Amino acid sequence: MQIEMSRRKFLQGTVAMSVVGGTTISATNLFASNDTHDKKLTITTKTGVAKEVKNIATLCEMCVNKCAAIARVEDGVVTKLDPNPMFPKSKNMLCPRGNAGIQALYDPDRLKYPLIRVGEKGEGKFKRVSWEEAYEAILNGTDKFPGVAKILDEEQDNRSTFLFCAGEGMAEHTFKTFFSAFGSANWLNHSSICLQTVASAYGVTLGAYPQADLDNAEYIIMAGANRAEAIVTPDTMDAFKRTKGRGAKLICIDPRFTNTAAKADKWLAINPGTDLAFVLALTYVVLTEELYDKVYVGENFNGFEEYKKSVIDNQYTPEWAEKITGIQAEDIYQIARDFMAHAPKAVYYPGRRSTFSNNDFQLRRAMAIFQGLGGGIDTKGGLIFGKRLELGVHEGLEPIYARAEARAVDSSKSQKGHSGYADCAVVTDGGSWIGWRNRFLEDRMPYKVRGMFCYKHNPMMNMPNTKKTAQMLKKMELVVAIDTMPSDTVMYADVVLPECTYLERTDPVNTFSGVEPAIAQRNKVIAPMFETKPVIDIMRGLTEKISKPLFEISKKHDEDLQDELANLGEEEIVGEDGNVTKTAATMTKEEREAEVYAEFDLTKPFKHSQEEINAHMVESVYGKEAVEALNKNGVFYPNMDKFYKALSVNEYQYYPEKEKSYSVNGGKPKTPSQKVECNLANLEKKGVDPMPIWKDEYAFSVPGGKFKLLTGRHAQFTQSGTANNIVLRDLMHENYIWINKRVAKERGIAFGDKVEVSSKTGSVTIKAYPTEKIAPNQVFFIHGFGEESEALTWAYKNGGNDNAVIEDIIEPVYGAASMHETNVEIRKV
């Protein structure tokens, strides 16, 4: 039965599930919130009733895209965020989250003052203190926790006894400057729970993690990427204006029927974790039917013959792949032929998502090589590297601490003949978060790590196995958290430093490479509210407090430093007669100490304001006008005044066609050899397959009665960062678990019923959404819900936290978290 659901019926409480109209589709959002949040009816503000209006160009921070926005400020209140059309990356748009940024600014639950823990760790009991008291507590501790000075003294100035971790963002750089100056080797960020494997695999295969020219591609394979929901600018805008027979054919490969599938010309359901078999079969067709660009391959490939032999000898036929992937062989033949017919204006879309399966690195290698077979590299309509506008330099500080140990990596060989680390083959700057955490919990560290600084990062929500993360945070003797919101991680902190939101600060100016490169700057819209500060001010205040006392600790333990200080400028002179005489010291002890301290002065990188630093970085390369343009418009690129113009009410020109940077490397990969690297012998030494091959252990399987748990992104939420946003919550009240309709019926589960989802790791309770958009042996829910922090009015226990259920399975090459390797049980509660 089809029911047209109107608002009148909605109000009468007869909300049914399936909602369809005859010629129209009703005003219905199944997942929307219908509570009016008590009496607080007015959350949003109608624009245009103010005396004083200012429009300030800024950049959004509701997700990682950094789209350009214009904030409308009426009598000091931000009433609207509009797209800033001047930025070629985000063109002329703001997504729902960008629009809801106002609610991040005016969220009543924001961290407003510095806090010190007074209750038990994780209990969430804090007292409000001044900034000075907070800095004092970080340096010298309280009766509840030790300070940095005590820990560092006891560890004899091993700076690596502190872990630094940060979420992605424009000010991450400022925090990382503090990390470098502090001298620890332990840095962890989002990469190993994000795009480490895809970025690295494209890096070693094509020399860079490329962008895709979806504005000109004629054929796009989007596999395991969901651009209609996981919005990336400009890809999302470019792609969906041209699908459905309007210039670009879009093939969507996904285990779920996503919004991207709905906008695609063809959707093929694939068994989770088997994309590698699909790409290998495409490659097999292209090699055996000789469809590849022979000239391009001849000139730009290394190891092609070995790879060709491997693919053909292993018989990676479409018929073979059909059994593994669930995609019919004839579809695979067709896609391989169509892709190559359109190449080089064909894109196997690289995507930018977290690691789903243990073979992800090899999958990305196979995708990059397949792309190369059509020659669609560094060229219009293919993958592109883009041009980068260089910026001036802001000097950091990197003192040498003799006592600082190297990164806490366990390099003991995990198995005979395996030359990697215990939990992965390659360790990069981003490190392996879950590997690090688990080693720390299991006392497998080469030395003691006792404290951590955590900036805009929520490990409690962002990585698999929440229980273990809680244990880690409890075990850390000193946790300093810098954040805007009282997240689950902040609840475990000893000292909480409240950062202002992105609308209250100017961030480091940034350059955005691409076909249409630009420089963009996030400008402060209003002054920081409450007692919050931008991270650069926090770093300035903190380093002014701790820099000298920490230098004293180095003096006490660091013999190299002691020697350096003892050298007062005297020189030994060997005379002709062989006698040694000493010249007089050229400086006093105090002068020498001041000179040496200058190398260790942590306050140095934070002396100037962000505005001053940005002006310097821009003016030194592009002149004063560029600085003024960035302050006024938020965006600058050379010749913008000539190139930038409106083409219609919706569209703008940023560069004329002949000025666009489709090709910056002569159509070649950016590897040192300038060739696509098919066969990487050095990987073999580390126990990694030198060429992408399929292994039986990669096959998809789910034990009877269980489900494979899938997770993913959503257009209206960005991980846990937006979970408390009331306007976004109005669009989708909480996350729902997708379960196949027929399976749900068998188990008596209806829409909105609560189900318990459990794995070896843990369990959550979440409402059900029975749908045919998912396979009978899989379930899915979006990431970022189900926070446990009671300080979050709307996010608290709202929906389910995927990471409480996902097992901490470590991908073998980079130690990334494999997110789609967990089987769960479902029970109606």
Next chain:
Amino acid sequence: MARYGMALDYKNCINCKACEVACKEENGILMGADKHRIWVGVKEIEGEYPFLSIVSSSFEPSQCQHCDDAPCQEVCPTNATYYDENGVVRVNADKCILCSYCMNACPYDARYVDDRTMTVDKCNFCSDTRLARGETTTACQNTCPTKVRTFGDLDDPNSEISELLRTREHFSLKSHLGTKPKLFYLT
């Protein structure tokens, strides 16, 4: 004096709901699932996994159709619903008595109750916000990632919307009812 209308390149819509949030923020609309001037209609997909019909799953962005013959205006006993000088169907909050005849009359389900003003509210093409201060786009058009909407003067032959309607095939919703909507869906 203009005759405002809107063309929707609805195939571009990815159901991200940026338009819904922009509308709420621009016009100070209430929270709540039934409180909205604008929406994206979604059809639940037909078929059984993995044999699903892509065409059965469509996203239909919509809002008040600003009918030239608006049933809601016709039934309003107090003339609270009226046409302004630009052909926009508006509501006078002072005159509305919340009889809800308009809600029942509207074939597009475009009207809802604003509990603050006790008015049956609706989309007004941002007439008292953006247009009032000289902007030429509505909030929903301006923010859209895939640029579904083009707003403009139907009486101006040089406007972009007039050009679009001259050059692209289009249809109206429930055209058989004779309401003469000024929202046009481009095919």
